[in-house]
Amino acid sequence: MAGANVFRLNASHGTQADHALTYERVRRVSAALGRPLGVLLDLQGPKLRIGTFASGSITLAAEAPFCFDLDPSPGDERRVCLPHPEIFSALQPGDQLLVDDGRMAFIATEVGPGSIRVRALRSGTLSDRKGVNVPSRALSLSALSGKDRRDLQFGLDLGVDWIALSFVQRVQDVIEARELVQQRCLLMAKIEKPGALQEIEAIIAAADGIMVARGDLGVEMPMEQVPSVQKQLVRLARSAGKPVVIATQMLESMIGSPCPTRAEASDVATAVYDGADAVMLSAETASGRYPVEAVRAMDGIVRHTESDSLRQPLMQAIGKDGESTTTDVLGSALRRVSELLPLSATVAYTASGATAMRMAQQRPRSPVLCLTPSTTVAQRLTMVWGIHPHADTAMAGDTRTVERATRLLHEQxxxxxxxAMVLVCGTPFGLPGSTNQLHVVWPSF
Structure with a gap:
């Protein structure tokens, strides 16, 4: 009730049994509320990590020499295992290695087939199993590890609505995952590697949506570049009619504080002004002390920003009329109607969800009530901007559409x-791709 629409199951933490329990809780709450809630399974991806130390951790001074190698024995102040041969074959002298989200940085001085000699760029502590980033090189790693494949199958069997693919580097990563997923859920590409930007338009085309995962992205590339990359990614996703999520450290202080900082409120609002479909909380709700308060705070910021008169001109300035299809033509017409008439809502009838997504792409001034005969489609659409999905298995023909839509608008x-309200639908009814009608209706109240 605090404002969440989608719940993320993070495969990097917990067990499959833990995630199955959470999944069932979400579905039970959804049934009790009488409205769909989405579930996204976030795969861990090929996370690179160092090995362990005999003492659990070491301290290095700036400029200290160090070595990463393939020896699995515990490390010390001179060396530690880096069990990823792909790094050894890709790295060149002068490249950087970042450890523990960039808290420790090294520059390679000598690279051999089984060892990488480095120099510490700053003083700090290294401890067991910390993550490694190689920002300057695209590694020959599949985006799906063995664990990811097991977790993906688990998620598909469970019935999740979205799978988030971590550390996407190239469009082939998305294609590989698509072959496994087929049409059983929607696929979200997480953009957290600079290499993905080289093929970003192809990646967006191959995926059903993208997530701007600013945590690893901010480690892998200069931090000052992340805001502009975020804006570029949102624009590209919007132009393609694909949902885009902004994630990581949005209300980070609320892990331990009941209130966000002003800078965090501005960060969330900026994502809304940019045109993002969704904003995501991570540790704030997964392990923080104030999970409900964090959701309420984010919901309040989003709602206030959405109501700002400045937002709509910004949306139109970065929007796109779409393709030469009947659905996109109706979407453009809807945008114009919403500018000229006082509308309470747009009602989109859709079998596959595509019509509602194309209507949302235009960012009309009014919310979009999506009626679909499929519970699965309704749950998937919870990720999309402005859509209030409703699974209506008893949807009828034209003689009852206005009556049914009016009743649901009152209920919600x-x-x-x-x-007025605008009805967008197609005939023959229920056939994907048949959207061809836009009706402006002034219902009686």
């Missing part, structure tokens, strides 16, 4: 006296 507190 979207109806407003003196305002």
């Amino acid at each position: 507190a979207l109806a407003e006296p003196g305002k």
Whole structure:
């Protein structure tokens, strides 16, 4: 009730049994509330990590020499295992190695087939199993590890709505995952490697949506570049009609504080002004002390920003009319209607969800009530901007569409006296790709 629409199961933490329990809780809450909630399974991806130390950790001074090698024995102040041969074959002298989210940085001085000699760029501590980033090189790693494949199958069997693919580097990573997923859920590409930007338009085309994962992205590339990359990714996703999620450290202080900082509030608002479909909380709700308060705070920031009169001109400035299809033509018409008429809502009838997504791409001034005969489609659409999905297995023909839509608008507190609603649908009804009608209706209240 605090405002969450989608729940993430993070495969990097916990067990499959833990995630199955959480999944069932979400579905039970969804049934109790009478509205769909989405579930996203976030795969761990090929996370690179160092080995262990005999003492658990070591301290290095700036400029100290050190060595990463393939020896699995515990490390010390001179060396530690880096069990990833792909790094040894890709790295060149002068390249950087970042450890523990960049808290420790090294520059390679000598690279051999089984060892990488480095120099510490700053003083700090190294401890067991910390993550490694190689920002300057694209590694020949599949985006799906053995664990990812097992977790992916688990998620598909469970019935999750979205799979998030971590550390995507190239469009082939998405294609590989698509072959396993097929049409059983939607696929989200997490953009957290600079290499992905080289093929970003192809990646967006191959995926069903993208996530701007700013944590690893901010480690792998200069931090000052992340805001502009975020804006570019949002624009590209919007142009393609694909949902885009902004993630990582959005309300980070609320892990331990009941209130966000002003800078965090501005960060969330900026994502809304940019045109993102969703903003995501991570540790704030997974392990923080104030999970409900964090959701309420984010929901409040989003709602206030959405109501700002400045937001709509910004949305239109970065929008796109779409392709030469009937659905996109109707979407453009909807945008114009919403500018000229006082609308309470747009009602989109859709079998596959595509119509609702194309309507949302135009960012109309009014919310989009999506009616679909499929519970699965309704759950998937919870990720998309402005959509209030409703699974209606009893949807009828034209003689009842206005009556049904009016009733649901009242139930979801979207109806407003003196305002029209727009119906977007197609005939023959229920056939994917048949959207061909836009009706402006002034319902009686």
